[in-house]
Amino acid sequence: MTDEPVVTVTIKDVARLAGVSPASVSRALADPGQVRPGTRERVHRAAAALGYHPNQAAHALTTGRTRMIGLVVPDITNPIFSTIFQAVQGRAREGGYSVLLVDTGEDPATEVDLVRTLARQVDGFLLCSPRAAQEYLDPFLRATAVVTINHRGRRVPCVTSDNADGARQVAEHLLALGHRRLAYVAGPAASSDNRERLRGLRAAVAAAGAELTDFTAVSPTYDGGTAAADLVLATSATAVIAFNDVIALGLLNRFTARGIGVPQQISLVGFDDIPFAAMTNPPLTSVAIAKQQIGRTAVDFLLDLLDGRQRPGGSRLMLPTHLIVRGSTGPSVLTR
Amino acid sequence: MTDEPVVTVTIKDVARLAGVSPASVSRALADPGQVRPGTRERVHRAAAALGYHPNQAAHALTTGRTRMIGLVVPDITNPIFSTIFQAVQGRAREGGYSVLLVDTGEDPATEVDLVRTLARQVDGFLLCSPRAAQEYLDPFLRATAVVTINHRGRRVPCVTSDNADGARQVAEHLLALGHRRLAYVAGPAASSDNRERLRGLRAAVAAAGAELTDFTAVSPTYDGGTAAADLVLATSATAVIAFNDVIALGLLNRFTARGIGVPQQISLVGFDDIPFAAMTNPPLTSVAIAKQQIGRTAVDFLLDLLDGRQRPGGSRLMLPTHLIVRGSTGPSVLTR
DNA sequence: CCGATGTTTGGAACCGATTTCAGTTGCGTT
């Protein structure tokens, strides 16, 4: 049991106990090579004896580095983002950083506001699925390192998923099942994921000479999905692709409530492969993305940026996606 | 458009432009009543013109307050915790605080470790469903304000839910449906929520002369639930109560896979009422807790503590819970 | 054994705010 101090112990206390100057303590702790082994020994012993923990504020003030990174997400209750958070926290911690999580509630204005007020408190931002237009954020990011996740900005390091290819896999899967009339329930217009998913679908569907209608969900949430369900049913589509699994779950719920069989009467596909997607009845066919790797790599990119390292391949990575076929997709019926 | 500075603008720059001393700038900004209206005017104008934002690190160093609160949760992918996070962030922001989220991965050792390293960076902690024993955390919390959520510690402000009463509601609901043999799939032993839920069940079941078996899930996760399912089926229980909805979903999935009808052959109840509980088939009967209010109140308690305010009623609150009956519970069959 | 060289080390300045203390100013009295 270390006996924790009631008053804060500073570098001076350690210096006094070790019989050296505060400057040497700082050096011994920060860069052991700079100080003689004997001194290093004594300092470390003294620090341990006193239970010394450096004052982060003071460190931040002198170095200009807070050792915190800000992770900005639209909605932490979406499992995709909470999983990314875990990966980010894990990697950040390895590098000695803490994570300031910011939930923007899907609101671009809140996003800008929070980024602005926090810009001085973090060394860098991980902007995950940003909903605000780049130009609104830019001014506040001048002095701050930024890596975007799920968004490809110009000249900003980013890690993304190959959404277009995921969408292609979905389309081909459905086309192979005989579907000719597909519907897409879109996500936020500002989301580049959304744009690429739509693009990928359009390309594959057009190539097959099939037909694609698209709708925009009110919001990329469960309720957005339930609300969109009736719009979809008003079309003659035999398969629906949702921007994400949460919307898909909303659709599924409403379809079931309306007595529409999935996949007997309509097939349903989501994106993100959140854990709950496997738990529904029927389990949801979905496009998996590499959440863990996205989070870890984004942190790596950010730390590179902060430490002035250059990546050989440049700090841009697009990770492959893959379709996971479950029970919510099946052969097309000619009419509903 | 404010023209954002490339170099950081400090209080001195503002002072120079306003023609006053740095001290007056500090006063004008922190406590406007302390300076003459004219001075205040000039300072504010200068600050705005330069786009001045105070350096948080310097502020933290002098005042000893970081204006950050740490929210420690076992698993942010559990919707119950991400929802609490949102509530906490909302309230914290109103009070001018940021939230450092810490995910302990359900591991007590990680929890202690993270609390220790972060104790100096936050003004206070919100310990949500702590898994570590109080005595391990205590040493690091001596100098830090703490409010616990979902955990009643001695002499620590806390906000909890009336789990025992929620459990009573569950038991009475099931007993009324004719169930006489119940099973409880427990959560982490360290969780006081778990203990109270079990206590509430035991009391009500005993009062009715019925029978309760309990198991411990490997972990309070979906996989923990699927793993526990077969143990439950090995008993003759006609109704199962899970520690939380996530476990319940795991049970449901495995029951369905085994061809056991819910609620025809076995009834199922969860706790927390996470959004996904309503989306399953059948939708899950669950005990709702006041997530939003828990988060908000916990922040209020913590800020009171930080500002040295005393609550009239003391900083301890237990919020009511209520059973939401959905499709996963039904009349008991005599045998399975 | 001495000077040259390279390491360690301590003193002091500094980061950007806050706050004490003392001096100045403004105002109301007489």
Added chain:
DNA sequence: AACGCAACTGAAATCGGTTCCAAACATCGG
């Protein structure tokens, strides 16, 4: 007009580290 008091302001110390600079020390070759 002079005085006293209160309100306001600025200089300087301070928070707890980091880092520049120069002094002290050790090490080496000649």
